Amino acid sequence: MNSGSADQLQxxxxxxxxxxxxxxxxxxxxxxxxQLVATATAAMDDAAAETVVLxxxxxxxxxxxxxxxxxxxxxxxARRGIPMRLIPxxxxxxxxxxLAGVTEWFSY
Amino acid sequence: xTVLSDEEVERGxxxxxxxxxxxxxxxxxxxxxxxxLAARLFEVPISIVSVVDTDRIWFKSHHGVDVxxxxxxxxxxxxxxxxxxxxxLTNAALDPRSVANPLVAAEHGFRFYAGVPLSTxxxxxxxxxxxxxxxxxxxxxEEMASLRDLAAVIMDQLELxxxxxxxxxxxxxxxxxxxxxxxxxxxxxxxxxxxxxPGLALVARxxxxxxxEVGGDFYDAVFDDERCVVVVGDSCGKGTGAAAFAxxxxxxxxxxxxxxxxxxxxxxxxxxxxxxAAQDQPDxxxxxxxxxxxRLANNQAEVKVALGGHPHPLIVRNSGLVxxxxxxxxxxxxxxxxxxxxxxxxxxxxxxxxxFTDGLLDILVAPGADATxxxxxxxxxxxxxxxxxxxxxxxAQLPVGDFDDDVAFLVVGIQ
Numbered sequence: 001m002n003s004g005s006a007d008q009l010q011x012x013x014x015x016x017x018x019x020x021x022x023x024x025x026x027x028x029x030x031x032x033x034x035q036l037v038a039t040a041t042a043a044m045d046d047a048a049a050e051t052v053v054l055x056x057x058x059x060x061x062x063x064x065x066x067x068x069x070x071x072x073x074x075x076x077x078a079r080r081g082i083p084m085r086l087i088p089x090x091x092x093x094x095x096x097x098x099l100a101g102v103t104e105w106f107s108y
Numbered sequence: 109x110t111v112l113s114d115e116e117v118e119r120g121x122x123x124x125x126x127x128x129x130x131x132x133x134x135x136x137x138x139x140x141x142x143x144x145l146a147a148r149l150f151e152v153p154i155s156i157v158s159v160v161d162t163d164r165i166w167f168k169s170h171h172g173v174d175v176x177x178x179x180x181x182x183x184x185x186x187x188x189x190x191x192x193x194x195x196x197l198t199n200a201a202l203d204p205r206s207v208a209n210p211l212v213a214a215e216h217g218f219r220f221y222a223g224v225p226l227s228t229x230x231x232x233x234x235x236x237x238x239x240x241x242x243x244x245x246x247x248x249x250e251e252m253a254s255l256r257d258l259a260a261v262i263m264d265q266l267e268l269x270x271x272x273x274x275x276x277x278x279x280x281x282x283x284x285x286x287x288x289x290x291x292x293x294x295x296x297x298x299x300x301x302x303x304x305x306p307g308l309a310l311v312a313r314x315x316x317x318x319x320x321e322v323g324g325d326f327y328d329a330v331f332d333d334e335r336c337v338v339v340v341g342d343s344c345g346k347g348t349g350a351a352a353f354a355x356x357x358x359x360x361x362x363x364x365x366x367x368x369x370x371x372x373x374x375x376x377x378x379x380x381x382x383x384x385a386a387q388d389q390p391d392x393x394x395x396x397x398x399x400x401x402x403r404l405a406n407n408q409a410e411v412k413v414a415l416g417g418h419p420h421p422l423i424v425r426n427s428g429l430v431x432x433x434x435x436x437x438x439x440x441x442x443x444x445x446x447x448x449x450x451x452x453x454x455x456x457x458x459x460x461x462x463x464f465t466d467g468l469l470d471i472l473v474a475p476g477a478d479a480t481x482x483x484x485x486x487x488x489x490x491x492x493x494x495x496x497x498x499x500x501x502x503x504a505q506l507p508v509g510d511f512d513d514d515v516a517f518l519v520v521g522i523q
Contacts, residue, residue: 030345064344068391071442099466100395100417101438 011036013043020049022073025058028066036069041076052077057089062096074106083107117232121189122162124232128266129273130159131166138265142237142258143171149254152220152241157262158185159226159235168235182209188223189233194252197221199244220245222252224259226266237262283320290322293351297326297358298516305331307403309495309521310338315506316514317467323514324350324394325465326358330365334402337365337374340463340518341396341440342418353392357382357441361398371398371414372448375440379416379448382441393442397421397434397463401520407457409522414448416440421463422483426456426492430484433461455522458492464502464517471505471515495521 009032012023022040026032044052054073056062062070070086070093077084086106088094097103112120125131143155154172158165165183167176180186184206188195200206200219212218223238237259294316302310312327324343329336339361343354357378364377375398382394395418402410413421417439420432437448455461462483472482486501487493493501498519506515 064342064395067439068344068393072391099419099436101415101436102417102442105438105443 008032009035011039013039015049018050019053020044020051021053021055023055023058025060027061028056028059028069029061029063030065033065033069033072037072037076040073044077044080044082049082052082052084053087054084055087056093057087057091059089059091059093062092064096064100067096067100067102071102071105121160121232121234124228124230125159125161125234128228128234128270130168130234130266130269131161133168136169139169139262140171142262143169146237146239146255146258147171150222150239150241150245150247150251152239152245154240156185156238156240157226157235158183158238160186160189160233165235173240182211184209184211184218184221185223185236185238188236188238189225192225192227192231192233194225194256195221195223195236196247196252198246201244216242219243220247222247222255224252224255226259226263228263229267234266286320289348290316290320293322293348293355297351297354299328302518303329303331305329305336307409307523308336308401309523310336310518311495311499311521312516312518313499313503314514314516315467315503315511317511321346322348322351323467324354325467325514325516326354327463327516327518328358328361329518330362332368334368336401336520337371337398338401338461338463338518338520339396339398340418340421340465340516341394342465342467342516343394344392344439349389349392353382353389353441354394356385356389357394357396361396370450371400371412372437372450374398375414375416375437375448376446379440379446380444383444393417393439395419395466396440399461399463399520401455401461401522403522404454409455411453411455411461412450413453413461414450416448419464419466419469419479421461422480422487423453423455424460424462424487424489424493424498426458426490428488428490430480430487432480457522459522460493460495460498461520462487462498462502462517463520465513465515467511467513467515468502468505468517470513471507471511495519 009026014021139157147155156167157169163180164177165185197203197206200212206212218240220241223236225233226235227233327340329338343350360381364374396416397418398414400412413434415434416437420434423431433453434451435449438446469479473479
């Protein structure tokens with residue numbers, strides 16, 4: 001059951017040289033997705049990074065609204081001309097990407 | 109300032125009495141404590157919280173007297189509410205205002221009465237808080253100040269209860285409105301009933317997870333002389349935004365289906381329209397399973413399926429086998445430049461095609477587990493299953509209590 005309180009998602013942003021690394025864990029759904037998008041896009045805007053890595057290996061849950069969050073981050077990076085790599089891990093994310101037919105939309 | 113006639117004042121007063129909804133309400137400890145306190149404070153045997161009705165005086169609390177109500181005449185409280193000041197009779201038997209009152213003239217009649225009106229914020233006197241003794245008694249200013257304070261506490265209680273009742277009623281109203289909006293909006297996402305298509309049996313079911321929140325699942329079926337087109341879709345997210353998007357998708361599909369193109373092309377056109385309207389409905393997408401069914405001459409039907417980010421529909425064979433059909437294409441309405449693929453199959457008379465939303469999978473299998481195997485176990489039936497039976501078997505899987513996501517499915521039986 002996903003009651004969707006904000007503390008179910010953790011988003012950490014760190015700079016390593018010219019790379020911005022956004023590490024996400026917890027549950028990504030309609031309640032938490034805005035938090036990811038707000039944090040990640042703000043970090044992309046502030047950090048003047050040349051590349052972005054979105055690491056969702058530690059997500060324990062993702063639904064269709066969570067997928068929207070990943071795509072919004074991807075599209076934001078693309079609009080800014082910053083290459084974004086997704087590290088989907090082996091869990092819930094690759095399954096959902098495959099089901100949604102959007103695996104190829106991301107770089108890895 | 110407007111001066112109200114006595115009749116107008118009484119009409120307004122009775123409206124206030126009804127508004128506070130206190131008449132004939134059950135006993136209440138809060139008021140009983142106040143009358144007990146007032147009696148102790150004045151060292152008198154009787155204290156009453158009265159509410160003056162049109163023809164009676166009803167006692168919300170009565171300390172020291174075992175009576176629930178008396179007629180309005182000759183009640184002393186009825187006189188007390190005619191003014192906004194406390195009404196005091198230190199010796200009622202000698203007071204010209206009360207000497208003839210039967211409550212006073214009777215044997216063991218009252219001699220002392222002090223009543224403070226219970227005044228609403230808009231100036232109407234609902235009743236009184238009064239203290240009564242059988243013996244005459246003087247009264248001090250401090251005592252009257254205390255009685256006034258206690259009367260104010262009673263009014264605070266009544267106001268609190270009124271606010272609470274209003275809040276509850278408002279909440280009920282809001283919930284009712286929300287449910288009604290959700291139901292209406294939801295209904296707009298589904299045809300009122302499945303069409304009667306020659307040679308096919310169409311059965312669709314929809315189960316909302318939450319009555320007050322509209323989901324984004326939709327389904328539809330259209331047909332002409334040559335073919336029948338069915339769709340099951342799921343708009344990302346929940347609530348009115350998701351439902352509005354699902355509604356757009358449903359009607360757009362109906363329009364595009366008129367072109368009689370292959371499902372993959374129909375889906376591509378739908379995608380182009382929805383993605384092109386992205387600035388109107390940002391951050392929206394949906395998943396769609398679209399199938400075209402053509403009856404062939406020889407008791408067979410040709411099925412073509414295109415998928416946009418949606419779980420694979422299943423074919424329930426006469427052999428009892430259940431097989432998925434479809435090639436996964438991307439979600440619909442996010443990117444303009446996408447393509448979809450048709451998958452084809454031939455179904456025999458008695459076989460069926462089942463389209464569903466992922467809410468059904470959530471109920472049947474653990475995340476990521478094999479849905480086909482679960483449905484195989486559920487729908488395996490040598491000789492095939494009629495569409496209605498398939499729908500009933502799926503319905504039977506729904507939990508009795510709450511579930512997380514809406515469930516929609518559509519079964520096409522080849523007759």
